[in-house]
Amino acid sequence: MIVSQQKPLDEILSELSGMSRLFLVGCAKCATVCKAGGEEEVWQMQENLLALGLEVTGSIVIDEVCHMLRTARDLRSRKEMLDEAEAILVLACGAGVQSVSSTTSKRTIAGLDTKFLGNVRRLGQFEQKCSLCGECLLSRTGGICPVTICPKGLLNGPCGGMVNGLCEIDPEAECAWKLIFDRLSDRGDVDRIKTTIPPKDNSSRKRPGRLKLEK
Numbered sequence: 001m002i003v004s005q006q007k008p009l010d011e012i013l014s015e016l017s018g019m020s021r022l023f024l025v026g027c028a029k030c031a032t033v034c035k036a037g038g039e040e041e042v043w044q045m046q047e048n049l050l051a052l053g054l055e056v057t058g059s060i061v062i063d064e065v066c067h068m069l070r071t072a073r074d075l076r077s078r079k080e081m082l083d084e085a086e087a088i089l090v091l092a093c094g095a096g097v098q099s100v101s102s103t104t105s106k107r108t109i110a111g112l113d114t115k116f117l118g119n120v121r122r123l124g125q126f127e128q129k130c131s132l133c134g135e136c137l138l139s140r141t142g143g144i145c146p147v148t149i150c151p152k153g154l155l156n157g158p159c160g161g162m163v164n165g166l167c168e169i170d171p172e173a174e175c176a177w178k179l180i181f182d183r184l185s186d187r188g189d190v191d192r193i194k195t196t197i198p199p200k201d202n203s204s205r206k207r208p209g210r211l212k213l214e215k
């Protein structure tokens with residue numbers, strides 16, 4: 001899921017530059033799990049804005065704001081409230097903000113900071129496991145991603161800074177390559193890392209990414 005965090009209210013307000021009528025959009029998927037832009041947070045944001053004397057013309061929590069067609073359709077169903085607003089405050093990830101902004105000529109304000117693609121460890125705890133590099137090598141590294149878990153993204157074993165299995169960048173974390181070695185050893189599969197992994201082909205990571213499935 002996409003992990004996001006609500007921006008400080010002051011930062012959101014600074015984007016309004018005098019506008020006082022807002023329509024709010026939340027997301028029922030990732031932003032809800034992150035407690036950044038679900039029903040509860042949209043309601044709380046509305047209360048905060050009203051307390052500051054701003055007007056909220058309406059709100060909606062869309063099932064997946066990154067789904068552009070669904071977002072356009074759901075926003076059409078709130079046309080009158082949207083027409084009354086001067087700006088739209090979106091409590092969704094950056095992809096969701098762009099879905100909304102493509103449907104309107106009004107100012108679109110990002111209410112969240114989008115952090116990373118994260119795994120959910122438990123309620124309210126997220127960990128980045130994958131950096132979306134576009135060329136996955138997990139089958140060779142015991143299912144542990146050195147691109148993400150190693151702060152240097154090293155592909156072929158640890159740097160010289162590893163001390164007693166701990167990372168030199170984050171001494172509270174185990175070195176990614178120690179984790180990989182231990183896991184492959186446990187599986188009797190350590191030969192997997194005896195072959196050098198070539199440098200990553202950065203063309204597979206080109207931006208913006210596009211994928212069209214064959215019918």
Ligand code: SF4
Nearest residue numbers: 130131133136137145
């Ligand atoms: S190798 Fe690339 S695609 Fe695979 S988990 Fe790591 S960052 Fe993600």
Ligand code: SF4
Nearest residue numbers: 150158159167175176
């Ligand atoms: S100690 Fe290990 S995880 Fe840390 S930067 Fe070096 S190789 Fe990467």
